[in-house]
Amino acid sequence: MEELKKVALIAGNVLSILLGEDLPDPRMDIPNDYSYFNS
Numbered sequence: 001m002e003e004l005k006k007v008a009l010i011a012g013n014v015l016s017i018l019l020g021e022d023l024p025d026p027r028m029d030i031p032n033d034y035s036y037f038n039s
Helices: 002-022 024-038
Strands: none
Touching: none
């Protein structure tokens, strides 16, 4: 059971990292687009 818990924690960390990387990207693109339009 301990091994399953470790695997679940690792999988959760991987998912959080993937989601964390996916979410900021569009947010970073939006200000860049606005800066391009403003310039």
